[in-house]
Amino acid sequence: MKFFLDTANLDEIREAVSWGVISGVTTNPSLYAKTGGTLAGYEDHMRAICAVCDGLPVSAESCADTTEGMIEDGRRFARIAPNIVVKLPVCTEALAATHALAQEGISVNMTLVFTVPQALLAARAGARYISPFVGRFDDIAEDGVEQLSNVCAAIHNYDFGHEVEIIGASIRTPNHITQAALMGCDIATVPFAALKKAVKHPLTDRGLASFLEDWKKVEQA
Numbered sequence: 573m574k575f576f577l578d579t580a581n582l583d584e585i586r587e588a589v590s591w592g593v594i595s596g597v598t599t600n601p602s603l604y605a606k607t608g609g610t611l612a613g614y615e616d617h618m619r620a621i622c623a624v625c626d627g628l629p630v631s632a633e634s635c636a637d638t639t640e641g642m643i644e645d646g647r648r649f650a651r652i653a654p655n656i657v658v659k660l661p662v663c664t665e666a667l668a669a670t671h672a673l674a675q676e677g678i679s680v681n682m683t684l685v686f687t688v689p690q691a692l693l694a695a696r697a698g699a700r701y702i703s704p705f706v707g708r709f710d711d712i713a714e715d716g717v718e719q720l721s722n723v724c725a726a727i728h729n730y731d732f733g734h735e736v737e738i739i740g741a742s743i744r745t746p747n748h749i750t751q752a753a754l755m756g757c758d759i760a761t762v763p764f765a766a767l768k769k770a771v772k773h774p775l776t777d778r779g780l781a782s783f784l785e786d787w788k789k790v791e792q793a
């Protein structure tokens with residue numbers, strides 16, 4: 573399973589990229605708003621992320637609500653950098669836009685996916701990436717991991733005539749990462765804080781502390 577970073581924060585992206593574990597970045601309007609960025613600065617910010625990511629796929633989300641608007645955004649975003657992926661929410665307008673953009677060779681990441689039918693429709697329309705949400709399902713007392721697993725099973729059953737990868741989104745915990753990997757999810761897009769949590773384990777900390785303590789004895793001997 574590959575890791576994408578789910579953030580628009582350039583410092584977080586620079587740091588995670590330096591660890592050598594990141595295969596892409598996903599952003600959304602809420603994540604961009606958190607950076608304090610402006611509407612006018614949006615494309616420059618995406619350009620800066622693409623530069624840090626050096627060819628890795630970077631999803632930039634369109635907030636248009638018509639097919640024409642999404643296609644227009646998609647074409648404009650695609651000119652930012654060759655590694656831009658246009659992110660569209662699953663709805664009929666976006667299916668049509670995905671179909672048109674895919675025919676032009678522009679990659680689409682279809683987001684806000686919660687069901688198998690939505691995922692199948694996204695793949696049929698030509699989406700390169702499909703993003704089912706895990707945490708938000710858990711928020712409403714449903715099983716987000718099970719939903720992601722259903723989407724993976726259904727999508728991996730078929731050949732859509734183009735490459736399709738599933739991005740587990742709304743990933744919040746190391747356990748979400750574990751479950752996504754065990755079910756064969758292609759990618760998990762993980763917020764920086766959750767990625768840092770995934771590196772940690774109390775037994776690792778305790779083991780390291782005892783090794784360092786013992787090393788002092790070696791130095792003194």
Ligand SMILES: O=C(CO)[C@@H](O)[C@H](O)[C@H](O)[C@H](O)COP(=O)(O)O
Nearest residue numbers: 598599600683703707708741742761
């Ligand atoms: O859809 C994708 C990735 O393609 C994500 O960027 C997605 O928007 C985010 O994972 C979610 O919005 C984060 O959800 P939450 O944990 O804030 O509920």
